[in-house]
Amino acid sequence: MSDFSKLAINQFTTLHQWSLPQAIEGYARHGVHAIGIVRDKLHEVGVAAARQSLRDHQMKVTSHCVGGLLTDSDPQRFQANLQDTRRAIDEAAELGAECLVFVAGGLPEGSKDLPAARVRCLEGLADVLPYAAQAGVTLALEPLHPMICAFRSCLSTLSQANDWIEELDAGPELGIVVDVYHVWWDPNLEHELQRAAGRIVSFHVCDWLMNTTDLRLDRGMMGDGVIDIGRIRRLVEATGYAGYREVEIFSERNWWQRDPDEVVSITKARYLSDVLGQP
Numbered sequence: 035m036s037d038f039s040k041l042a043i044n045q046f047t048t049l050h051q052w053s054l055p056q057a058i059e060g061y062a063r064h065g066v067h068a069i070g071i072v073r074d075k076l077h078e079v080g081v082a083a084a085r086q087s088l089r090d091h092q093m094k095v096t097s098h099c100v101g102g103l104l105t106d107s108d109p110q111r112f113q114a115n116l117q118d119t120r121r122a123i124d125e126a127a128e129l130g131a132e133c134l135v136f137v138a139g140g141l142p143e144g145s146k147d148l149p150a151a152r153v154r155c156l157e158g159l160a161d162v163l164p165y166a167a168q169a170g171v172t173l174a175l176e177p178l179h180p181m182i183c184a185f186r187s188c189l190s191t192l193s194q195a196n197d198w199i200e201e202l203d204a205g206p207e208l209g210i211v212v213d214v215y216h217v218w219w220d221p222n223l224e225h226e227l228q229r230a231a232g233r234i235v236s237f238h239v240c241d242w243l244m245n246t247t248d249l250r251l252d253r254g255m256m257g258d259g260v261i262d263i264g265r266i267r268r269l270v271e272a273t274g275y276a277g278y279r280e281v282e283i284f285s286e287r288n289w290w291q292r293d294p295d296e297v298v299s300i301t302k303a304r305y306l307s308d309v310l311g312q313p
């Protein structure tokens with residue numbers, strides 16, 4: 035049985051090939067009816083046109099990507115990023131997205147003060163959470179692999195995301211994204227997933243290539259790398275998560291160069307074999 039009812043494709047997977055309306059039409063044509071949206075792509079067409087296109091193709095929005103980057107030590111830039119995150123929350127609400135993916139931000143230029151960056155991010159989060167709650171939008175903390183801590187995310191582990199959620203004492207407006215690319219190596223994965231039970235709002239899949247050439251932009255298609263994706267999926271779903279499995283592949287040297295219809299076809303096949311584990 036080929037069941038794609040819980041397959042979502044994040045637009046990053048066909049970033050260079052398709053605009054937002056093309057991705058919505060293309061995924062739907064392949065029988066995939068859930069999409070993760072990239073903000074830059076949304077801004078090219080505007081929210082109204084995007085909503086029309088989503089309606090026309092019965093497409094659900096799983097995630098809106100991304101808000102956050104709240105680590106800047108310059109007060110004006112920090113405020114500008116807070117304001118931009120509020121705009122992203124508004125967009126997520128208008129799109130009916132299940133969550134707005136929250137990426138923490140790395141070290142400010144010239145700084146070595148990682149603890150201070152983390153404190154600023156937490157303060158920023160505390161600032162925008164009531165706005166998200168008001169809008170009915172869930173901010174989804176995505177811990178990113180520690181190798182990209184310097185330039186992208188001072189939130190590096192699931193353990194840290196669980197700690198932040200406890201510290202902020204937030205309601206359902208704060209959740210967690212589990213992305214296999216970022217957490218697969220963690221020796222405490224099973225324990226931290228259990229701790230995150232009830233807070234997981236999004237699950238991202240791709241693969242880690244043994245000979246990766248870029249830590250952010252050289253992700254692999256499921257099955258081409260070293261992650262036991264089926265195992266992590268089972269652990270995530272054992273916590274009670276019953277949502278979409280969202281394929282998200284950043285791939286400058288391979289998948290962004292391919293025919294997008296071929297990318298979607300292979301995505302579907304690998305979803306069955308390497309995410310669901312069907313023979």
Ligand code: ZN
Pocket residue numbers: 176211213238282
């Ligand atoms: Zn992700």
